[in-house]
Amino acid sequence: MNKTEPIGVRFDVNLLDRLKEEGIADTPQAALNFLSTDFLVNHPTEKVVHIYKLINPLDKSVFYVGKTEKPPTVRLYGHLSELNNPYTKNDDKVEIIRTIIENKKFPIVQIIETIVCSCDEDFLKSKDRETFWIKKLLKEGVSLMNRERKYPTDDTPKAKKIPKEIVFIPKNLKELKSICPKELTSFDRSDWIRINRLKYGV
Numbered sequence: 259m260n261k262t263e264p265i266g267v268r269f270d271v272n273l274l275d276r277l278k279e280e281g282i283a284d285t286p287q288a289a290l291n292f293l294s295t296d297f298l299v300n301h302p303t304e305k306v307v308h309i310y311k312l313i314n315p316l317d318k319s320v321f322y323v324g325k326t327e328k329p330p331t332v333r334l335y336g337h338l339s340e341l342n343n344p345y346t347k348n349d350d351k352v353e354i355i356r357t358i359i360e361n362k363k364f365p366i367v368q369i370i371e372t373i374v375c376s377c378d379e380d381f382l383k384s385k386d387r388e389t390f391w392i393k394k395l396l397k398e399g400v401s402l403m404n405r406e407r408k409y410p411t412d413d414t415p416k417a418k419k420i421p422k423e424i425v426f427i428p429k430n431l432k433e434l435k436s437i438c439p440k441e442l443t444s445f446d447r448s449d450w451i452r453i454n455r456l457k458y459g460v
Contacts, residue, residue, distance in 0.1 A: 305375040307384040309391055313366040314354060320395060321354050321403050325388040330367040337365065351403035
């Protein structure tokens with residue numbers, strides 16, 4: 259195998275001096291090796307996905323299963339931020355977290371599986387693994403607050419497919435006003451329009 263051709267490297271003098279002072283590198287090549295290694299460590303080519311469960315410290319019960327690419331503690335802050343979010347999709351989970359906080363404690367995050375994803379197929383697998391754990395715990399009788407999706411167990415009869423209802427989505431303010439309920443008072447009508455302008459982005 260042919261050797262790699264040498265490439266001239268020019269470093270900022272102050273940076274090289276700093277690396278020398280720290281005892282990290284005393285030549286441009288040593289500095290390049292150090293910076294290359296540091297970059298690979300802090301910018302991995304593989305994603306790590308954690309499947310985790312939230313545990314109520316008040317009674318040690320598991321009440322939620324999720325997945326995250328972030329450190330589990332960072333993901334926990336995301337759950338805590340939902341306490342002040344009026345548009346949260348999971349009121350049951352939020353109420354448990356609120357009770358925990360009112361008792362001056364925090365939910366416990368426990369990793370139950372870690373998946374190293376080096377391609378899109380691995381990332382899709384991580385979603386399957388999250389579903390696997392949710393179905394497993396539900397089958398064991400654990401009361402989970404994963405309410406935004408349905409996770410039937412293997413012995414649950416499959417529901418019949420129902421055709422999706424065609425919903426009219428207004429594209430501008432004029433179209434939005436045209437679907438505003440006519441029975442509303444002028445005051446309620448203004449409120450309805452204001453709220454739905456935010457909803458539909460018109």
